[in-house]
Amino acid sequence: MIFLGAVFICLGLFSLLAQSGNFLEHRRLQALKHHGVDGQAVYAFHEYVTNSHRVFLDICLPEGQPRARFHEYMQALPGPEGTVVPVVYDSRKPKRAKVGVRAELDYEYELGSVLLLGxxxxxxxxxxxxxxxIDALV
Incomplete structure (x- = not known):
């Protein structure tokens, strides 16, 4: 029974590890939905990765704050370099941003896999x- 218990523990740890990315994405989007601010970002440059682009954007922050750059994976580029796109960012941690507007953020998408696998x-x-x-006590 110890072997079966060890297998269950390993499967449980693997399940928690498998859902950890979805959990972190769910928490990030939830924080943006509750504490986020609608703003703008400027498309700086991109890198091609397998079947998509890693697009780097600079957030337009109020005067005097340090520059915040974040990246997001996109299938299509937002336009030529220098294009302004809408973005939602947290004023406390502006590097955790998402392209789009606050009203369209949906953090419930990952919740099913988080609950099921977690x-x-x-x-x-x-x-x-x-x-x-039980095996140790018997």
Whole structure:
């Protein structure tokens, strides 16, 4: 039973690791939805990556604040360099920004996978620990 418990624990840890990216994206979008400010960003340059572009944008911040640059993966370029695009950014952490407007942010998209894989992973870890404890006590 210890082997089965160890397998459950490993599967649970893998499940938690698999959903961690979606969890971080969900939290970032949720913070932008609640604390974000609509603004503008200037398209600086891009790098081609497999089947998409990593687009670097500079946020237009109020006077006196340091420049904030962020990147986002896009299928199509927003236009020629210097193009102004709408952006949502958090004034506390402007490098965590997203292209678009605040009203269109949807952070519920990742919630299903976070709940399914996260809760499933925690249940598997708990079941694995219980199986290991039962075997150790018997």
């Amino acid at each position: 809760a499933g992973g925690l249940i598997l870890i708990f079941a694995g620990v219980v199986l290991c404890l």
